Amino acid sequence: GESVGLHLPTLSVQEGDNSIINCAYSNSASDYFIWYKQESGKGPQFIIDIRSNMDKRQGQRVTVLLNKTVKHLSLQIAATQPGDSAVYFCAENGSNDYKLSFGAGTTVTVRA
């Protein structure tokens, strides 16, 4: 089953604007969260991850925010580019095992 769900299935954003992709999770015991980007016909690629002892982590043009109080995760992409068009998945490890639980994905389309 999918214990991680996304708020919006699609997101259209103007090139150069910032994008925010949201994710809700249900398992309060989850201690590791990760974002993947999947381009059409390819396998998912790691973007950024965060542990539950943090509430913010930054990478190159991306920031992940974690709000454990409301069990909410978000991915922010700065200055969105056409190459950012893809499906974005959040995932969590909420169990004491080696599995990740994936959400359904948000399709991001960048308008020129």
Next chain:
Amino acid sequence: SQTIHQWPATLVQPVGSPLSLECTVEGTSNPNLYWYRQAAGRGLQLLFYSVGIGQISSEVPQNLSASRPQDRQFILSSKKLLLSDSGFYLCAWSAWKSYNEQFFGPGTRLTVL
């Protein structure tokens, strides 16, 4: 560096035929290995995972099986394919006993007719 390979990239098979998809990982030892299926426009469904040779955990009862004959080889099989087996099959690995990120292969697009 580590790399993960899957083949074939695409496959068209008739209903009732057998299936064998292969995944191999290079550059790491004792990886955790995973098979996922992705239906069109959907998320990732974990099918099997393995933490060692001969150790397979099945997540969803189905028409498929998995085997790990070698440390860095993971095989997905079926004796008789169903139409519902069509999808995008992804293999992934993570570091030994890691609860963290998984690294995905390029995937196999399977169409059952």
